[in-house]
Amino acid sequence: MHNYLYVFVFLMSVAVVFGANILMSNMYGEGSHFLAGASIAKALVRRGHNVTSLISRAYDQRASDPQFSFMTFAIFEHRNKSTEEVRYAFKRFNTLAFFDPTRQIVELSPFLVNMSKDCRDVVTVHVVTMLTRLKDTDIIVMDISWPCAAVIRRVLERHPKTKVFLYHGGNNGFQEACYHGVPLVVFPLQGDQYDIGARVEKRGLGRQLDKIQLTADNIYEALNDVIIATIQTGVFGANIVMSNMYGEGSHFLAGASIAEALVRRGHNVTSLISRAYDQRASDPQFSYMKFVIFEHRNKSMEEVRYTFERFNTLAFVDPTRQIVELSPFLVNMSKDCRDIVTDESMLMRLKDTDTIVMDITWPCAAVIRRVLERKFHKDIKLVSLNPFTPQGMSIFMYGTSFNPSYQPEMGLGFTDTMTFSQRFLNTLQSVGFYILMKYKSLKNYMQLARDVGLDESRFDAWTFYKEFDLNLLSSDFSTEFSFPLNPNFIPVGGLTARPAKQLSEDLEKFMQSSGDDGVILFSLGTYFSEAVTRTKPEIAEMFATAFGRLPQKVIWQTKDAANLTLPCNVLTVPWVPQNDLLGHPKTRVFLYHGGNNGFQEACYHGVPLVVFPLQGDQYDIGARVEKRGIGRQLDKMHLTAENIYEALNDVIRDPRYARTAKQVSAIMNDQPLSPRDRAAHWIEHVIKYGGDYLRSKGPELSLVQYYMIDVLALYLTLFLIMLIFLFLVLRCGLSLLLRIVCGKTKQKKE
Numbered sequence: 001m002h003n004y005l006y007v008f009v010f011l012m013s014v015a016v017v018f019g020a021n022i023l024m025s026n027m028y029g030e031g032s033h034f035l036a037g038a039s040i041a042k043a044l045v046r047r048g049h050n051v052t053s054l055i056s057r058a059y060d061q062r063a064s065d066p067q068f069s070f071m072t073f074a075i076f077e078h079r080n081k082s083t084e085e086v087r088y089a090f091k092r093f094n095t096l097a098f099f100d101p102t103r104q105i106v107e108l109s110p111f112l113v114n115m116s117k118d119c120r121d122v123v124t125v126h127v128v129t130m131l132t133r134l135k136d137t138d139i140i141v142m143d144i145s146w147p148c149a150a151v152i153r154r155v156l157e158r159h160p161k162t163k164v165f166l167y168h169g170g171n172n173g174f175q176e177a178c179y180h181g182v183p184l185v186v187f188p189l190q191g192d193q194y195d196i197g198a199r200v201e202k203r204g205l206g207r208q209l210d211k212i213q214l215t216a217d218n219i220y221e222a223l224n225d226v227i228i229a230t231i232q233t234g235v236f237g238a239n240i241v242m243s244n245m246y247g248e249g250s251h252f253l254a255g256a257s258i259a260e261a262l263v264r265r266g267h268n269v270t271s272l273i274s275r276a277y278d279q280r281a282s283d284p285q286f287s288y289m290k291f292v293i294f295e296h297r298n299k300s301m302e303e304v305r306y307t308f309e310r311f312n313t314l315a316f317v318d319p320t321r322q323i324v325e326l327s328p329f330l331v332n333m334s335k336d337c338r339d340i341v342t343d344e345s346m347l348m349r350l351k352d353t354d355t356i357v358m359d360i361t362w363p364c365a366a367v368i369r370r371v372l373e374r375k376f377h378k379d380i381k382l383v384s385l386n387p388f389t390p391q392g393m394s395i396f397m398y399g400t401s402f403n404p405s406y407q408p409e410m411g412l413g414f415t416d417t418m419t420f421s422q423r424f425l426n427t428l429q430s431v432g433f434y435i436l437m438k439y440k441s442l443k444n445y446m447q448l449a450r451d452v453g454l455d456e457s458r459f460d461a462w463t464f465y466k467e468f469d470l471n472l473l474s475s476d477f478s479t480e481f482s483f484p485l486n487p488n489f490i491p492v493g494g495l496t497a498r499p500a501k502q503l504s505e506d507l508e509k510f511m512q513s514s515g516d517d518g519v520i521l522f523s524l525g526t527y528f529s530e531a532v533t534r535t536k537p538e539i540a541e542m543f544a545t546a547f548g549r550l551p552q553k554v555i556w557q558t559k560d561a562a563n564l565t566l567p568c569n570v571l572t573v574p575w576v577p578q579n580d581l582l583g584h585p586k587t588r589v590f591l592y593h594g595g596n597n598g599f600q601e602a603c604y605h606g607v608p609l610v611v612f613p614l615q616g617d618q619y620d621i622g623a624r625v626e627k628r629g630i631g632r633q634l635d636k637m638h639l640t641a642e643n644i645y646e647a648l649n650d651v652i653r654d655p656r657y658a659r660t661a662k663q664v665s666a667i668m669n670d671q672p673l674s675p676r677d678r679a680a681h682w683i684e685h686v687i688k689y690g691g692d693y694l695r696s697k698g699p700e701l702s703l704v705q706y707y708m709i710d711v712l713a714l715y716l717t718l719f720l721i722m723l724i725f726l727f728l729v730l731r732c733g734l735s736l737l738l739r740i741v742c743g744k745t746k747q748k749k750e
Helices: 033-048 057-062 084-100 101-125 129-133 150-159 171-180 192-203 216-227 248-262 275-282 301-316 319-341 344-349 364-376 392-395 420-452 507-512 525-535 536-547 576-582 596-605 618-628 642-654 656-669 675-691 711-747
Strands: 008-013 021-025 049-057 073-078 139-143 164-165 183-186 206-208 239-243 268-274 290-294 353-361 381-386 471-473 488-490 520-521 553-557 568-573 587-594 609-611 632-633
Touching: 008 101, 021 033, 021 150, 033 049, 033 139, 033 618, 057 073, 057 084, 073 101, 084 101, 084 381, 101 150, 139 150, 164 171, 171 183, 171 192, 171 353, 183 192, 183 216, 192 206, 192 344, 206 216, 206 290, 239 248, 239 364, 239 471, 248 268, 248 353, 248 381, 248 596, 248 675, 275 290, 275 301, 290 319, 301 319, 301 525, 319 364, 319 420, 344 364, 344 609, 353 364, 353 675, 364 381, 364 420, 381 675, 392 420, 420 596, 471 675, 488 675, 507 553, 520 536, 525 536, 536 568, 576 587, 587 596, 596 618, 609 618, 609 642, 618 632, 632 642
Parallel strands: 021 049, 021 139, 049 073, 164 183, 183 206, 239 268, 239 353, 268 290, 353 381, 381 471, 471 488, 520 553, 520 587, 553 568, 587 609, 609 632
Antiparallel strands: 008 139
């Protein structure tokens, strides 16, 4: 062996300048390795530190040697060998000096195995005596020839006393051990104790013993195995990529809110955006994150922006036509994904990625993740963000349960109480969405995966859920219809909602001028506002007429005010600080198109709503608003100035709407974490621990298994067999009875 010492210093707590407790682990206490470590120990003692040397019983003469009196000694025992055998192992290795190097290396293997067994003795057999003596250790100096100190360090970093909980498997003890992070060895005796044991082993929390086949050896083996296991450490400064719909619209804003919370927690966040929306990169309000901008090879920026704008101009066609128009929109997005994953310079910019947060509208991030993992040999966590109301088939595909009998599908505007015809249409809509996702949306990504050498089956609609460690839903059960969620689905509704900031001087003056009547906020968003004023100017005139009949003042977000004839109580602005206006005490009602961000912001601030749904999940927002009693819904196909006026007047005058809205706000705000912080917390959680343990096994089952069709068929078969058996028994019994009766009658006649 080289008589050269490499020193690894492990910091076990915040280091102190004077009087640190330092442990020297230098090859059992014999030879040049020990002497090199002792030299360092002497210098440390001169500097005022306390040094303990960990040595073998085979070399305990060091403890009584006056030249090493400056330090104390911790002597460990050998459970299955004598001190002579220990000394012989060292001497025999040194007697190989005249063998060739290959033979020396071969002989080294059993020597190292013996050393690892001695380490096991230190951290298991002598856990009470040895580790209690070492519990005050601050720093360990480890000779790399014997890496045992690394294991000792991890064991000492745990609770100074409790190393494992050996018990019968009661639920209270199980929960307490999990709370304190103590590994378990379970010895089930009855009842749910067997179930606790199964959970302990499945989750990797410890081991389970079989009471029928119990021996001293398997008790020792289980305890020994559990005690030396190391614990997982935390994570700081992760590199997280946000993929939120090219960088435009409400989807981007929801993702940016999560990004802000992650940056506050010390992570590095990069947003993946299109060149068509690169103005985000220079916007001061998003300066907390970096941007990676991707190019479009076969289309101009104007074409990209027009694709989004055209889809939004379909506001006044029927919902079926809107879904049909969605198909080429999804195909175009998959082509943009191809541009990204085949761009080597882009992949290099993303090479340090640890986690990706993906808006489900654009599944490209799932492909990017697998390409990066293969190229840079790393494990990347994937988190989905659903920016809509819960779309039934979508959340089912992402791994939670869905029942169309009471969970309304997106785009229908149904509630959780449906008639037979509505349940029929709801199921049909879900099947339609599945076909759209499987054969239009995800099919393109499967083809892309195949083209870049990935396993295309990962992106099949039926197995896609396995790609995700966590799923975030932009919904809150203060307004959402109740339904069960698997543990890997976290509601984070209200991502863009926050306490209101001070308004500009002009806006504040206008708000105050409204007096006791207050203000109506009217916004159809950037795209829908233009769709109304340019393609349906008669509808804009209906709103203006209705506003003129109301005593409230109105703030109307529009860029086309010059083309409108407006009453004197209306102020038009091209952009509004929506969240801040909703949080103003003068705001009486929010009239808008039904976007999810605006819905959550209004609920957060307790403002009643009048919803004017135009497409997608906006119909579902309208249904939730009416069912929850926080406002009214307008029908775009039967719109008049009169019903606009009537709905606004009703919501403003009837105190039930404001009262219910305030109650919803109170429920929504009565949470330990804000929605963005909740999202950030769970993202951190899956970075640390992964998401496998949160994922239900339900989606892995076939439909026959999931709905227990095979079990029900068996029960039915057994029931029919039992009925047939009873029928035959009764038949035989009746036949026998008839024979007896007939026989007696015949005898009487004779």
